Amino acid sequence: LKLVDVNVHPSKWEVRLSKEKQLLHLIETSINEQLRHDPQIKLTRAFQSASHPEDTHEPLVFDIPSTSYVSQNELSYPIQGEMERRVHGFRVLAQHHRKYIIAENEDGLYIFDQHASMERVRYEYFKRKRLGKVHNQQALLLPLLISNKLSTLQHEQLVAAFSKFQVAIEPFDANSLVIRSVPQWMSDTDHQKVIDDMLEYFEGDIRKNEEDIQKHMLATLACHSSIRFNNYLSVAQMQQLLDDLMLCEQPDHCPHGRPTFIKISAKNLEKEFLR
Known part of the structure; x- marks a missing residue:
């Protein structure tokens, strides 16, 4: 007990060892000595060898749960008419600079702020x-x-x-x-x-x-619980986020008042290209 100081923290949430290096050396030596004298255990192969190389790379740096934060069963109002079209009308095209989600529907092109969009989803969910x-x-x-x-x-x-x-x-x-x-x-x-x-x-x-x-x-x-800029999202994750956002009562802006998306209508696109 003399090697342990329990008075480091007033509420005893932390203790300190006076000879940490010696204690670590003692533990390592004991384990190594035990392993050298124990008989070797014969291991049996639990799985067959792969017949071909497999790609185990995992590109995702952020995971949106497969269960939507907002589901139709949780809403206090029915999904009909315009609301239903808003939910299912968007088709994700790409992620721009790991900041914005580019999507389209029959009305035109939309660019979503991924952080602001998830802020709105989280806010209403909480x-x-x-x-x-x-x-x-x-x-x-x-x-x-x-x-x-x-x-x-x-x-x-x-x-x-x-x-x-x-x-x-x-x-x-x-x-x-x-x-x-x-x-x-x-x-x-x-x-x-x-x-x-x-x-x-x-x-x-x-x-x-x-x-x-x-x-x-x-x-x-x-x-502080939402995805940030520079977070990679798969197409499926982006689609889920947009579906959740369109189920919110106020999908047009985040809780701080910033817009969650901008719209470029088909007419404006044609105008820009002098059509």
Whole structure:
């Protein structure tokens, strides 16, 4: 026990070994010694050798789940008429510079901002399925420490905002808070960026409307859990994203107000080419 210092962290979340190199050497030596004296295990081939080379290259750097974030069964309104045409009318053509999705339908050519589009999908998904419901928690491997210079009121509003989304936040000391767990649906979010964004949001104004706080929190979560520029997407992934976007209540813009797409009509294309 003398080799272990348990007083490194006030809450005992971290311990330190005084002779780490010697301990590592001891473990490696013991394992090597054991392996040298143990009888060799005869391995049997579990699989047949491939008769021809196979391409195992995986080009995807981002994976959109095969299950749509938005499905017809989850909507509060029926998909009919114009909505149905909006969902199924787009055909993906290409990804431009790993930033924009180029698609077409009978009305013309469309260019989608892939980040803004997924922000809108995530925002409405989080709003409809997550807010106000009880969800399983996921403990953070490294708890997040939040040091802030907010006023007492701003401090209370920040804690209330995170608590509303079932983030386990609690005081750490007089000037700091700590987050130890988050809902499982928030696990793929950049938690540190969400915290930084919310701290910046609360600076300045003394009091903020609770509804505005929730909208900003949703928008922040959507932003920091969405694909970014320079992320490669397959045609199937792009098509899924557009289908999900067209099922949203407000597909024309992201939660921050930026447009999700621009349209170039067939008439304008012909005009540009002097047709």
